[in-house]
Amino acid sequence: VARRRGGAIFAIWDRPPGRRPVVTRDRLVREALGLLDEVGFDGLTMRRLAERLGVQAASLYNHVADKLELLALLADAICAEVPDPDGRRPWRAQLEAVAREYRRALLAHRDAARVLGATPPVGPNRLRLIERTLSALRAAGFDDAVVADAANLVNTFVTGFALDETQWRAGVGDDQDRSDAFARWFASLPADRYPTIAAVAERLLDADMDRRFELGLGALLDGLERHRQARRLE
Amino acid sequence: VARRRGGAIFAIWDRPPGRRPVVTRDRLVREALGLLDEVGFDGLTMRRLAERLGVQAASLYNHVADKLELLALLADAICAEVPDPDGRRPWRAQLEAVAREYRRALLAHRDAARVLGATPPVGPNRLRLIERTLSALRAAGFDDAVVADAANLVNTFVTGFALDETQWRAGVGDDQDRSDAFARWFASLPADRYPTIAAVAERLLDADMDRRFELGLGALLDGLERHRQARRLE
DNA sequence: ACCTGAACACCGTTCAAGT
DNA sequence: ACCTGAACACCGTTCAAGT
Numbered sequence: 377v378a379r380r381r382g383g384a385i386f387a388i389w390d391r392p393p394g395r396r397p398v399v400t401r402d403r404l405v406r407e408a409l410g411l412l413d414e415v416g417f418d419g420l421t422m423r424r425l426a427e428r429l430g431v432q433a434a435s436l437y438n439h440v441a442d443k444l445e446l447l448a449l450l451a452d453a454i455c456a457e458v459p460d461p462d463g464r465r466p467w468r469a470q471l472e473a474v475a476r477e478y479r480r481a482l483l484a485h486r487d488a489a490r491v492l493g494a495t496p497p498v499g500p501n502r503l504r505l506i507e508r509t510l511s512a513l514r515a516a517g518f519d520d521a522v523v524a525d526a527a528n529l530v531n532t533f534v535t536g537f538a539l540d541e542t543q544w545r546a547g548v549g550d551d552q553d554r555s556d557a558f559a560r561w562f563a564s565l566p567a568d569r570y571p572t573i574a575a576v577a578e579r580l581l582d583a584d585m586d587r588r589f590e591l592g593l594g595a596l597l598d599g600l601e602r603h604r605q606a607r608r609l610e
Numbered sequence: 611v612a613r614r615r616g617g618a619i620f621a622i623w624d625r626p627p628g629r630r631p632v633v634t635r636d637r638l639v640r641e642a643l644g645l646l647d648e649v650g651f652d653g654l655t656m657r658r659l660a661e662r663l664g665v666q667a668a669s670l671y672n673h674v675a676d677k678l679e680l681l682a683l684l685a686d687a688i689c690a691e692v693p694d695p696d697g698r699r700p701w702r703a704q705l706e707a708v709a710r711e712y713r714r715a716l717l718a719h720r721d722a723a724r725v726l727g728a729t730p731p732v733g734p735n736r737l738r739l740i741e742r743t744l745s746a747l748r749a750a751g752f753d754d755a756v757v758a759d760a761a762n763l764v765n766t767f768v769t770g771f772a773l774d775e776t777q778w779r780a781g782v783g784d785d786q787d788r789s790d791a792f793a794r795w796f797a798s799l800p801a802d803r804y805p806t807i808a809a810v811a812e813r814l815l816d817a818d819m820d821r822r823f824e825l826g827l828g829a830l831l832d833g834l835e836r837h838r839q840a841r842r843l844e
Numbered sequence: 845a846c847c848t849g850a851a852c853a854c855c856g857t858t859c860a861a862g863t
Numbered sequence: 864a865c866c867t868g869a870a871c872a873c874c875g876t877t878c879a880a881g882t
Contacts, residue, residue: 397865422856434858435866443856493727496778496792503804510806522825523806524813528774529826536770540762544730558730570737572744572757579758591756592763595833596826603825631846656875668877669847677875848881855874862867 399429404439405449409485412450417487417494422446444495451492452499457481460508467516468597474509475534475593482538489539506531518604526600533596541585633663638673639683643719646684651721651728656680678729685726686733691715694742701750702831708743709768709827716772723773740765752838760834767830775819 426433458477461470482488513523567574660667692711695704716722747757801808
């Protein structure tokens with residue numbers, strides 16, 4: 377019989393004697409993602425995650441080597457939400473699709489871009505994304521060196537953009553007061569020292585981020601197109 | 611007479627009675643930058659910085675509100691190393707100059723890109739950089755909305771690129787063993803699941819980062835040029 | 845005004861011990 | 864195999880007290 381505290385009445389609250397582990401890797405990642413969404417990157421601690429799982433912090437180390445591995449699992453779970461592009465479409469449409477879906481996945485979870493940035497590209501879903509991006513470029517006839525550069529540039533662009541977008545910007549649900557205070561401060565910079573900032577301050581603060589993203593992505597892909605050279609037929 | 615311990619012989623080691631503060635804001639930032647270069651972003655703690663300054667950790671809060679402000683000062687000190695572009699040159703040359711010098715400054719200090727990313731754009735040098743970038747674009751006849759987008763995109767590109775460049779890449783003096791282990795692991799991914807990664811692995815790991823940077827920067831500026839519309843003459 | 849001592853409320857991680 | 868208790872070596876920050 378399982379050990380009980382408080383008497384037999386409360387037996388139904390005891391953990392089932394089925395003896396299966398209380399934390400699985402799946403549950404670990406699921407709860408970590410939920411915790412991230414609630415408290416953000418800086419609030420995500422091993423101790424809080426353990427508490428959420430109903431376990432002591434030390435127990436987590438039965439399932440994960442250290443916090444970096446936990447973050448890598450999180451990063452991969454976030455990338456799992458990015459669908460594969462349709463390999464039959466033109467390379468540009470494929471890269472646009474991956475970039476847009478990737479950004480959407482990063483915006484879907486609080487501080488997701490920071491998790492990705494803190495973590496090396498390991499894990500099946502991240503690798504799948506890299507693989508699909510590379511293969512779309514390669515099939516389009518880019519040189520291998522340019523394939524590597526282009527895939528990396530697009531990836532860097534999306535994560536960098538999402539990071540910037542979520543870090544010091546109002547309205548992401550983060551800290552509204554702090555964001556507002558920053559916006560007020562920024563909008564009231566002295567026009568004699570920073571005339572152009574003062575002139576376009578509202579454009580900087582109230583930007584349409586979808587439009588800006590498309591501008592950057594389009595520009596980047598335009599520029600990459602110029603470096604494509606058709607493969608000789610065989 | 612100043613209080614002494616250990617006897618009069620050691621009096622010369624006592625702090626001079628000149629009474630001037632042992633830590634100034636200048637010295638604080640200078641030593642913080644040195645500490646950052648030695649131990650990196652994660653090793654930069656208030657306590658270690660205090661020790662380096664020969665003072666208790668609590669004393670730092672006489673000069674700085676919190677760690678975020680310290681990081682912002684650091685970010686501004688790093689940006690101080692970026693020279694102004696020549697306002698008489700064409701907009702593209704100015705943006706190229708700023709981008710290249712900015713990247714150089716970020717690579718000149720360990721984890722500099724992380725410091726910039728952790729910190730809002732405050733501080734005279736960062737603002738000066740933003741101002742110069744905006745004014746170069748504005749003088750070139752870009753729409754105000756595009757001016758804001760373009761300046762932000764170039765800034766995001768450089769910081770994102772430098773972050774990616776220093777974070778998980780070999781040879782930055784960071785942790786050579788860990789980098790090597792990652793490179794070996796990455797190069798030996800199963801070719802049946804990740805055929806394109808396997809095919810171009812060495813291109814991904816041994817990339818010429820200067821070349822990649824220029825490719826991305828050139829592509830971005832090409833794309834921005836397309837969105838320029840000449841101002842009507844007056 | 846600036847620094848110290850001491851404390852508070854946390855961290856990630858290890859390790860012997862239990863079952 | 865998996866979890867607990869307890870500890871270790873840290874964090875950022877506050878605050879009364881000293882000069």
